[in-house]
Amino acid sequence: xxxxxxxxxxxxxxxxxxxxxxxxxxxxxxxxxxxxxxxxxxxxxxxxxxxxxxxxxxxxxxxxxxxxxxxxxxxxxxxxxxxxxxxxxxxxxxxxxxxxxxxxxxxxxxxxxxxxxxxxxxxxxxxxxxxxxxxxxxxxxxxxxxxxxxxxxxxxxxxxxxxxxxxxxxxxxxxxxxxxxxxxxxxxxxxxxxxxxxxxxxxxxxxxxxxxxxxxxxxxxxxxxxxxxxxxxxxxxxxxxxxxxxxxxxxxxxxxxxxxxxxxxxxxxxxxxxxxxxxxxxxxxxxxxxxxxxxxxxxxxxxxxxxxxxxxxxxxxxxxxxxxxxxxxxxxxxxxxxxxxxxxxxxxxxxxxxxxxxxxxxxxxxxxxxxxxxxxxxxxxxxxxxxxxxxxxxxxxxxxxxxxxxxxxxxxxxxxxxxxxxxxxxxxxxxx
Amino acid sequence: xxxxxxxxxxxxxxxxxxxxxxxxxxxxxxxxxxxxxxxxxxxxxxxxxxxxxxxxxxxxxxxxxxxxxxxxxxxxxxxxxxxxxxxxxxxxxxxxxxxxxxxxxxxxxxxxxxxxxxxxxxxxxxxxxxxxxxxxxxxxxxxxxxxxxxxxxxxxxxxxxxxxxxxxxxxxxxxxxxxxxxxxxxxxxxxxxxxxxxxxxxxxxxxxxxxxxxxxxxxxxxxxxxxxxxxxxxxxxxxxxxxxxxxxxxxxxxxxxxxxxxxxxxxxxxxxxxxxxxxxxx
Numbered sequence: 001x002x003x004x005x006x007x008x009x010x011x012x013x014x015x016x017x018x019x020x021x022x023x024x025x026x027x028x029x030x031x032x033x034x035x036x037x038x039x040x041x042x043x044x045x046x047x048x049x050x051x052x053x054x055x056x057x058x059x060x061x062x063x064x065x066x067x068x069x070x071x072x073x074x075x076x077x078x079x080x081x082x083x084x085x086x087x088x089x090x091x092x093x094x095x096x097x098x099x100x101x102x103x104x105x106x107x108x109x110x111x112x113x114x115x116x117x118x119x120x121x122x123x124x125x126x127x128x129x130x131x132x133x134x135x136x137x138x139x140x141x142x143x144x145x146x147x148x149x150x151x152x153x154x155x156x157x158x159x160x161x162x163x164x165x166x167x168x169x170x171x172x173x174x175x176x177x178x179x180x181x182x183x184x185x186x187x188x189x190x191x192x193x194x195x196x197x198x199x200x201x202x203x204x205x206x207x208x209x210x211x212x213x214x215x216x217x218x219x220x221x222x223x224x225x226x227x228x229x230x231x232x233x234x235x236x237x238x239x240x241x242x243x244x245x246x247x248x249x250x251x252x253x254x255x256x257x258x259x260x261x262x263x264x265x266x267x268x269x270x271x272x273x274x275x276x277x278x279x280x281x282x283x284x285x286x287x288x289x290x291x292x293x294x295x296x297x298x299x300x301x302x303x304x305x306x307x308x309x310x311x312x313x314x315x316x317x318x319x320x321x322x323x324x325x326x327x328x329x330x331x332x333x334x335x336x337x338x339x340x341x342x343x344x345x346x347x348x349x350x351x352x353x354x355x356x357x358x359x360x361x362x363x364x365x366x367x368x369x370x371x372x373x374x375x376x377x378x379x380x381x382x383x384x385x386x387x388x389x390x391x392x393x394x395x396x397x398x399x400x401x402x403x404x405x406x407x408x409x410x411x412x413x414x415x416x417x418x419x420x421x422x423x424x425x426x427x428x429x430x431x432x
Numbered sequence: 433x434x435x436x437x438x439x440x441x442x443x444x445x446x447x448x449x450x451x452x453x454x455x456x457x458x459x460x461x462x463x464x465x466x467x468x469x470x471x472x473x474x475x476x477x478x479x480x481x482x483x484x485x486x487x488x489x490x491x492x493x494x495x496x497x498x499x500x501x502x503x504x505x506x507x508x509x510x511x512x513x514x515x516x517x518x519x520x521x522x523x524x525x526x527x528x529x530x531x532x533x534x535x536x537x538x539x540x541x542x543x544x545x546x547x548x549x550x551x552x553x554x555x556x557x558x559x560x561x562x563x564x565x566x567x568x569x570x571x572x573x574x575x576x577x578x579x580x581x582x583x584x585x586x587x588x589x590x591x592x593x594x595x596x597x598x599x600x601x602x603x604x605x606x607x608x609x610x611x612x613x614x615x616x617x618x619x620x621x622x623x624x625x626x627x628x629x630x631x632x633x634x635x636x637x638x639x640x641x642x643x644x645x646x647x648x649x650x651x652x653x654x655x656x657x658x659x660x661x662x663x664x665x666x667x668x669x670x671x672x673x674x675x676x677x678x679x680x681x682x683x684x685x686x687x688x689x690x691x692x693x694x695x696x697x698x699x700x701x702x703x704x705x706x707x708x709x710x711x712x713x714x
Contacts, residue, residue: 031656033656035673036672036673037668037669037670037671037672037673037675038672038673038674038675040669061656061657061658062658062669063652064668064669064671064672064673065668065671065673066673068648068649068652068653068668069652071557071560071561071649071652071653072652072653074561075560075561075564075565075653076564078561078564078565079564079565079568079573081568081573081656083656267480270480271480271481280674282673282674282675283674285674285675286674286675289476289477289675289677290476290477290480291477291480291481292477
């Protein structure tokens with residue numbers, strides 16, 4: 001009897017669950033999928049405000065973590081179930097593949113309406129990540145395909161209190177590489193930790209190496225190297241690699257840096273155990289959670305050369321795209337125009353500690369965020385270079401830098417090894 | 433006399449070594465749980481500043497906040513429904529299938545069984561997109577039944593393997609006796625095979641309950657609406673790309689871990705029996 005009841009129970013349960021359906025709402029609803037856990041409460045608040053102002057329901061659905069979100073977006077694209085607005089995580093080639101498949105609306109005409117009013121409200125470099133220029137290597141028609149919601153820059157931060165304890169002016173961080181290296185001895189004598197960063201996650205090493213490459217040889221030569229026209233054994237590349245050797249020898253790098261993950265680096269810096277950190281602008285939110293009393297400032301990596309300006313990675317932090325097949329395309333674009341307006345952007349920056357994509361919102365944000373935002377003048381990103389390096393070459397360069405830091409290899413050895421990988425990859429490409 | 437002393441000291445030494453090993457293993461198992469509970473009672477900055485196991489101040493309100501902010505009420509109910517449905521489905525289908533594979537002779541039975549075993553080798557994330565497209569075509573995407581069917585499918589192979597191994601060893605005389613008493617094939621399965629397989633079923637229940645209770649990636653892909661999401665998805669709301677709200681995450685994890693610990697404790701007797709009887713083979 002009990003067994004029959006169990007069978008019956010399972011049958012009834014399945015029937016009920018199978019009949020579950022979404023309610024149909026008469027109000028126009030714009031559905032948005034995102035992965036930004038820390039921004040969700042602010043998004044929900046803005047959605048309520050928009051509904052009360054314009055009578056359009058905005059439904060933000062959060063899917064975290066970001067890996068699972070990426071899988072969901074890909075699966076939804078296969079099933080043509082993408083929502084009205086969504087974000088894409090990954091490289092520009094992933095973005096391009098969504099455009100090619102007809103999933104993303106070209107919003108250039110909206111951006112350029114009223115004398116480029118919407119377009120001009122953004123930091124140009126924030127928009128560049130969402131833009132495909134003429135003759136791009138992805139074969140996409142030129143245009144703007146995404147709306148930046150916020151921006152990010154990756155820079156250095158310094159602990160004001162510890163800098164003061166070293167006998168230095170806490171409001172004047174080092175500007176040149178030599179100044180920076182000179183602090184190394186003081187850090188060592190004081191028994192402190194120098195620079196911490198997530199260099200165990202190799203992309204952060206790559207980021208700083210690119211910064212110095214731009215500073216030492218300029219953008220054109222870096223891009224020429226990626227195109228295979230300049231070898232990694234070039235004198236300027238040896239100089240770039242030598243920067244890491246100099247840093248290690250001066251004592252300005254923290255112990256165990258090459259295996260450090262960024263979360264540990266953030267914890268060490270937040271607990272005031274390290275003088276410098278190399279981190280992205282998201283760190284403002286992280287440090288606030290770990291140590292609300294931390295006194296620190298943001299700075300550009302110290303210049304190694306005066307020939308070219310210092311460059312940092314930066315651009316759009318997160319962007320939203322409009323589904324080209326959506327019935328609510330117009331409503332979706334209208335909402336994005338409103339969301340990226342000055343007031344909404346300032347609200348997002350104040351509540352989430354992310355840098356606003358709208359350049360007119362800077363006056364209303366905390367000083368340390370403004371310092372990070374000012375770095376946008378020096379920002380660049382591999383996604384906007386128009387050429388991309390082989391991933392095996394990037395890996396060889398990053399691993400090589402790690403070897404230099406632990407004293408295993410010289411800059412010349414690493415340069416030679418990276419060039420070998422580069423030539424091998426180029427030969428493979430030519431053979432295809 | 434010397435011999436007695438020698439054996440005694442050897443026994444003490446062995447016992448000491450075994451105990452040290454067991455205590456070490458216990459500590460490594462229990463320490464993360466303890467850290468989880470302790471962290472759930474601290475504030476965010478205290479987690480990073482104060483590494484002591486006894487917090488200076490207990491923040492029990494983290495549990496209430498985690499429950500409210502994570503929207504645990506609805507998700508908790510969903511997880512219970514999914515776990516019960518999937519486990520019931522797996523127990524019924526896998527026990528029937530395993531009994532059939534073990535006792536019924538039909539064409540292609542070996543091939544079918546090998547196919548089921550081969551399914552164990554396919555990593556679940558590899559089939560996500562295919563599952564999504566299939567459910568979409570069947571109009572079962574974004575419905576609990578679609579998710580339950582997928583999860584039943586995920587757990588079947590291992591359960592069938594465990595149960596078939598047990599049924600293969602079961603004495604046939606018991607079934608003959610039941611047949612003489614007028615039992616049908618389904619009756620033998622229900623009244624003879626299933627009661628004898630209790631220890632193995634306990635293992636099947638606990639393993640699958642654990643797997644369904646902890647699953648969130650498939651749920652995240654299949655469901656669009658938050659109202660259908662299981663508890664584990666709610667936990668992800670505390671874990672951002674760069675910032676993690678550790679106190680609420682740990683409080684949420686403690687809440688989430690409780691039901692499964694209770695299930696394990698309730699079935700512990702059967703699991704030990706099941707394992708010692710060779711339920712978990714290979």
